[in-house]
Amino acid sequence: MLSKRVIACLDVRDGQVVKGIQFEGLRHAGDPAELAARYNREGIDEVVILDITATLEKRRTMAATVSAVARQIFIPLTVGGGIRSEEDAAAAVEAGADKVSINTAALQNPSLLTLLADRYGSQAVIVAIDAKRDGRGFGVFSHSGTRETGRDAVEWAREATDRGAGEILLTSIDRDGTRQGFHCEMTAAVSDAVPIPVIASGGAGGIDDFVKVFTEGHADAALAASIFHYAESSVRRLKATLRDNGIPVRL
Amino acid sequence: MSLTIGLIDYGAGNLTSVRKALAALDAEVLVPHTPQELADVAALVVPGVGNFKATAAITDEWREAIFAAIGTGRPLLGICLGLQWLFEGSTEAPECSGLGLMNGRCDRLPSHLNGANGTPQLLKIPHVGWNTLHFPRLATLFTGIDEGAQVYFTHSYAAPVTEDAAAVTTYGVPFASAVERGQVFGVQFHPEKSGDVGLKVLKNFLESI
Numbered sequence A: 001m002l003s004k005r006v007i008a009c010l011d012v013r014d015g016q017v018v019k020g021i022q023f024e025g026l027r028h029a030g031d032p033a034e035l036a037a038r039y040n041r042e043g044i045d046e047v048v049i050l051d052i053t054a055t056l057e058k059r060r061t062m063a064a065t066v067s068a069v070a071r072q073i074f075i076p077l078t079v080g081g082g083i084r085s086e087e088d089a090a091a092a093v094e095a096g097a098d099k100v101s102i103n104t105a106a107l108q109n110p111s112l113l114t115l116l117a118d119r120y121g122s123q124a125v126i127v128a129i130d131a132k133r134d135g136r137g138f139g140v141f142s143h144s145g146t147r148e149t150g151r152d153a154v155e156w157a158r159e160a161t162d163r164g165a166g167e168i169l170l171t172s173i174d175r176d177g178t179r180q181g182f183h184c185e186m187t188a189a190v191s192d193a194v195p196i197p198v199i200a201s202g203g204a205g206g207i208d209d210f211v212k213v214f215t216e217g218h219a220d221a222a223l224a225a226s227i228f229h230y231a232e233s234s235v236r237r238l239k240a241t242l243r244d245n246g247i248p249v250r251l
Numbered sequence B: 001m002s003l004t005i006g007l008i009d010y011g012a013g014n015l016t017s018v019r020k021a022l023a024a025l026d027a028e029v030l031v032p033h034t035p036q037e038l039a040d041v042a043a044l045v046v047p048g049v050g051n052f053k054a055t056a057a058i059t060d061e062w063r064e065a066i067f068a069a070i071g072t073g074r075p076l077l078g079i080c081l082g083l084q085w086l087f088e089g090s091t092e093a094p095e096c097s098g099l100g101l102m103n104g105r106c107d108r109l110p111s112h113l114n115g116a117n118g119t120p121q122l123l124k125i126p127h128v129g130w131n132t133l134h135f136p137r138l139a140t141l142f143t144g145i146d147e148g149a150q151v152y153f154t155h156s157y158a159a160p161v162t163e164d165a166a167a168v169t170t171y172g173v174p175f176a177s178a179v180e181r182g183q184v185f186g187v188q189f190h191p192e193k194s195g196d197v198g199l200k201v202l203k204n205f206l207e208s209i
Helices: A032-042 A063-072 A086-095 A104-108 A111-120 A153-162 A184-191 A207-215 A235-244 B016-024 B035-040 B052-057 B060-071 B081-085 B195-207
Strands: A005-013 A016-021 A024-030 A046-051 A077-080 A099-102 A125-134 A137-142 A147-152 A167-172 A198-201 A221-224 B004-007 B028-030 B043-046 B076-079 B105-108 B112-114 B120-122 B127-132 B150-155 B165-171 B173-181 B184-187
Touching: A005 A032, A005 A198, A005 A235, A016 A032, A024 A032, A032 A046, A032 A063, A032 A235, A046 A063, A063 A077, A063 A086, A063 B016, A077 A125, A086 A099, A086 A111, A099 A111, A104 A111, A104 A137, A111 A125, A125 A153, A125 A184, A137 A153, A137 A184, A147 A153, A153 A167, A153 A184, A167 A184, A184 A198, A184 A207, A207 A221, A207 A235, B004 B016, B004 B035, B016 B028, B016 B195, B035 B060, B043 B060, B043 B081, B052 B081, B060 B076, B076 B081, B081 B173, B081 B184, B127 B165, B150 B195
Parallel strands: A005 A046, A005 A221, A046 A077, A077 A099, A099 A125, A125 A167, A167 A198, A198 A221, B004 B028, B004 B043, B043 B076, B076 B184
Antiparallel strands: A005 A016, A016 A024, A125 A137, A137 A147, B112 B120, B127 B150, B165 B173, B173 B184
8 A cells, every 4th residue: 555655854054954933033953964864764755855045045956965865865855945947957856856846936937847847757846835825725825935926726736737747745834833733624625636646744743743634634745844853753653653543654 | 896787878767866776785887878888787777767658769779789688697677667668568658669578568557446435536646655565476676575565656657467577566456566587677666765675676686697
């Protein structure tokens, strides 16, 4: 049976892992390669490196950090943050990324998804969607959650799928950094609307939140950062609990 | 003594991860520019992701060199699309023929199946993530690997379960997650992305040389 995936996100700035509260106010949490190796030993299923300030400061994803992490682990590695062109994606892939995650650039130029899917295959293209409750639906924001786009998350997820994205990384801006749990309603709305896997992100506070997002949220994978960084919830213990709740995992 | 592995680059996806994993196991990796260079390698790896039609880039000249290498007993490992290419063909690109070393054709995974209570259950395609291996028989690739071990997949098409199957995985339907016939091996999953289990599969392949 296909396992539900638990993914660790390394939010990186200047070569160091940081974690923001609702995208602001950062504190240090360690060396990316060191953390990735630890998660790999603990049984994490994938690692995502996100250059969280890249879009705002117009910086390119740090090839050196990606390369250092890629040397440590032999599990899927995704790189996101500031990938705006085919060249940016190529630099990430050459540094050792298996998948690239595209957010703002895909909203501005959706054909970039098709271009990258043709070159690397859809399995290498993740569309990252940052969305916020908006009436009865969910509105999409760009530029690290700072700009309203006027687009609906479900509608954009469908279009991105049609254009070649192979997975969706869906972050709830309302929940990100709050530890109040994943946004199960939003995750289920998107996951039920598209034929490709959806990775839920934003709001993980404890083990129960993962159980909920895999059951009520219909998520294929769930991503978290800070709850792993500070060793508050080890990956192994999390997965054992998921298994005890009848959720298939890799242990 | 390190062994030189010929890694076939036909433009289907990037080779970085496969190269890195083989290097971590102390293998020398050569990406040949001409079919003639295959004469000097100890074994061949055919990686690849994406559409089956990408295999059309492997011209007759390359096919002959690959057949010649296999003919002299040198092992070949097809990964992902590389496994599918070992079969006769695929419904994904019916106009392209595979190597035909394994009997049967590859087909698209089902997008839904009937659930336990008769209601159709949607299956997400591609099949992405970690899934379990079951072994119908003893196989060189899986020496020292436990039944039920999990490996990383990402694909929409799959090979049929035949007498060549060395591992079987189920996603909607059972499919051949690995094949073995003599010195010809194939894995549908990505050993270079499957943690310790994947590295062990690659190590077993290198030890078959």
